[in-house]
Amino acid sequence: MNAVAQTEFVVRSIADTAIENEKYFGDLDSVVGDGDFGYSLARGFEKLLEGWDGIDRSDAGTFLKRCGMVISSRIGGTSGPIWGTAFLRAGTACGDAAELSGEQVVAMLRAAIDGIKARGQSDVGDKTLLDALVPMTDRLEQEVKAGAGAEDAIRAMAGAAREAADATSSMVAKRGRAAYTGERSRGSVDAGAMAVAVITERISETWQKQGAAS
Amino acid sequence: MNAVAQTEFVVRSIADTAIENEKYFGDLDSVVGDGDFGYSLARGFEKLLEGWDGIDRSDAGTFLKRCGMVISSRIGGTSGPIWGTAFLRAGTACGDAAELSGEQVVAMLRAAIDGIKARGQSDVGDKTLLDALVPMTDRLEQEVKAGAGAEDAIRAMAGAAREAADATSSMVAKRGRAAYTGERSRGSVDAGAMAVAVITERISETWQKQGAAS
Amino acid sequence: MKKFVNDPKQYVPEMLEGIALANPDTLKYVPAYNLIMRADAPNQNKVSIVQGSGSGHEPAHVMVVGKGMLDAACPGDVFAAPPMDYVYETAKLLKSDKGVLLLVNNYTGDRMAFDMGKEMAEAEGIRAEILTVNDDVAVQDSTYTVGRRGVAGNFFVIKAVGAASEQGADMDELLRIGNKVNDVTRTMGVALTACTPPAKGSTLFELGADEMEFGVGIHGEPGRERRQLKAADDIADDMLDAVVTDLPYNSGDRVALMINGLGGTPVSELYILYRRAHQRLADRGITVGRSYVNEYCTSLDMAGASLTLVRLDDEIEGLLTAPAEAAIRVF
Amino acid sequence: MKKFVNDPKQYVPEMLEGIALANPDTLKYVPAYNLIMRADAPNQNKVSIVQGSGSGHEPAHVMVVGKGMLDAACPGDVFAAPPMDYVYETAKLLKSDKGVLLLVNNYTGDRMAFDMGKEMAEAEGIRAEILTVNDDVAVQDSTYTVGRRGVAGNFFVIKAVGAASEQGADMDELLRIGNKVNDVTRTMGVALTACTPPAKGSTLFELGADEMEFGVGIHGEPGRERRQLKAADDIADDMLDAVVTDLPYNSGDRVALMINGLGGTPVSELYILYRRAHQRLADRGITVGRSYVNEYCTSLDMAGASLTLVRLDDEIEGLLTAPAEAAIRVF
């Protein structure tokens, strides 16, 4: 697969997962949040898929940036700007690369993370999606450095995301709406972090199938 | 007991029963009514008891009429005018009798019934308190004619009231708020009829004790 | 019971005291008779307009006392008509050379209290007249009842006679206007939940998760029949059909359309119903000349709504749009 | 779900369509951006006042668009800040020579959408400024959050800048006034039940029969702590204590007192709270100069209320009492 096909596949997986998990993600956001996370993501990615075929695919970077613009302009709540920024920054980091190396994917994820931190004025430890994104990127970097194949590296990354998302349960929220409940936010996982884990697991699964097929 | 003491005893029993059964009577009125019957009666009779000692007791008729005025002017809902009218009419029928014969009590109840019919534009069969009051008065009349003693006559009357109140369950309401539900009013007893039964039973019980004591 | 309440017996007096404290310049509160009256009433050059009814329907009627609306409201306890005494004393306090018009929703208890109160007031030389409101199409068979109930349509009668009395109309004119408005007003209500009277502390009846009561009044009593809960549009259609076909309202008519919340339903949902009803009226060639979407006559915290139509003509429209004041602060 | 709703995804658009149908002469609805604007906006001689926020707070903010209030409101979905696009397009449609003032309640999502939308609008030569409202005393520790939330106090900022902009105030003056009002405004909220977002179809959280949430915001999220349900007077006291001691409001102060219903609580109960709060303020030597008892900023169908105080001076009082129009029909 070339870079455009790869990013297309990943974005599509994200969109499908967000739409299919609307209720689950919303329920997670209900515990100490306001319950709209699943709805916001699902509606936003539905809109992305509506215009899917018309998105500029000149190169992978452009494709990602265009997706980021749709997401940040059409998704409401905190998630629109946060996720949109992540896509925009990843697209910028990707540029017009024809093939995506493991190192490049790590760089794109790092760029997305930096974008979220800047946009959300948040950091690791605040009990947000960053608490899944950062550990999983760290793990991916390790795997890539150790010379692992794409499939194995992604599987390891998904495992790390799941573990990190589960671990947000013991954290106290310091950003986002959950933060208003203070200590009461302890005991339930962060909706955004869990969404990242579920999405990454999905990518890992479908990547295997896709890889087997292609 | 003279007539004043007798009527005083009966009114007091009615008041106490109404106050003690506030919740029960209210729940009965909740099924197809608006649930305020117990509250209205209880608050009204509380007000009667507040001014209890000051009520004119020149004769039994005056006493009842004064009670009727307090009731009809201070109890809200349908029950105020209905019950107030009943007391007023009974008082008028009683007049300044020094002793109350069984015949006189029957006449007083008939007067009360006529007053309720006129005030409520209602009749037997409409599923109202009349459907307990009329059968119980009929029964009392029978007993009196048969020469029964006061205690036995009252016990029989209470039994008739209970039976008649229970029987309202199979009726369709044609007057009062329950009438708006039409056929749905079938299957539950009328709150007003049941209140009459519970009150009459109470009078029967306490009459026995009182009788034993005096 | 999920309510802001102290002693349930003080529910009505404490609410009325709150209203008085919030409106010190315009309203007067007479605790002995649950009476809320305009501070400047009675006005001897104006018929005094008085509404009595049970409590639990707020803002009706204690919060619509004001210039161009009611001169006074004397509510009873929750869902209970006021005692005759309140009616009588209110009529005395509101006594005007031009008379006192008593607006009564058509219920047994209310009618009896007002008939008796009126008689007593007349015995003291007060001219008093009763105007009965009965707009509820849910009550079909009037031989089994005292006739149709007065529900949210009541608001339009108040507004019309309130405006006309402010303009100097005499008693006969007000009776004509009030009856005219009542005659062209029809309402149908539906409940999604039962309400909780404070003194009872629990809901008046039980409704399943997918059930609703069609044809409810405003006293928390069950409705004409229990139905399956449906989509908002379908419910709006059912309410509208019941109302439109009753007068009937015809193509070419100009109407006021009210979607009234019963207490527990947020205004956002009322607008969803309004949208459909407005569109369906347009389909029938009926124009909405004036819209009302808010809580006007509630059943405590009941979730539900009622739909009211008033057929407009120039006279009625003029009275409905005349200036008024009420103790309901929007801004 | 005991709601009048069709497809939950159409909840907001259908409500907005209803508002537009009910107010054809005064309001314009732009479906693409969930936008409700004054039919006569933008006015080049007036700063355009725009409020964005999630939906589910009605009548805030789409129903307070009108003369002397908002020029436009662009809500997102239920409890979700509007997408940046809506903000940007709204600013373009409301573009005025005197500028566009964007009122934002202080939440992460809203701030991001408005910051980004403002940047994009400015890039097209539109003067836009953001005014942030943060009146909620329930949020105590601001190092762990983006700071205090904007809740019902928001109404007073809208009213004040709405009135001033109508009187010709320029952008700097409006920013001064808006910030001044926000600085003397404090709110505390309590929930007796959780609300049901239409898309979720069930309550956001569970509350026991004798429990309440103290210190809730307006997005259905749980509050500062769960407490035992108490008598209305005690709840009013707790809310008042939290608010009065925060600014603090002192003896001799003149205030506006708002008891705001959260959607499922009937107005009768709000007056019971009002009564107590008014009396307790009097005990502290604080005078209520203007009272507000109604639903202003709700959380869908949540039973509950919030208490807001605004310290008045002549300038603020003048702006609060200035004439205004809103799509909320009282009579």
Ligand SMILES: Nc1ncnc2c1ncn2[C@@H]1O[C@H](COP(=O)(O)OP(=O)(O)O)[C@@H](O)[C@H]1O
């Ligand atoms: N400041 C922030 N920085 C990064 N992520 C955040 C921030 N605030 C919230 N989030 C993430 O967003 C998720 C909630 O998204 P959403 O429901 O759209 O927000 P809200 O309803 O609070 O506006 C949280 O679970 C968290 O992972």
Ligand SMILES: Nc1ncnc2c1ncn2[C@@H]1O[C@H](COP(=O)(O)OP(=O)(O)O)[C@@H](O)[C@H]1O
């Ligand atoms: N028209 C009537 N005539 C006689 N009794 C009536 C009439 N209407 C109602 N009742 C009686 O009154 C009872 C209800 O009283 P109450 O709750 O005070 O009335 P409401 O709430 O309907 O005004 C009924 O159970 C019935 O027994």
Ligand SMILES: [Mg+2]
């Ligand atoms: Mg959320």
Ligand SMILES: [Mg+2]
């Ligand atoms: Mg009753």
Ligand SMILES: [Mg+2]
């Ligand atoms: Mg009643």
Ligand SMILES: [Mg+2]
């Ligand atoms: Mg949200």
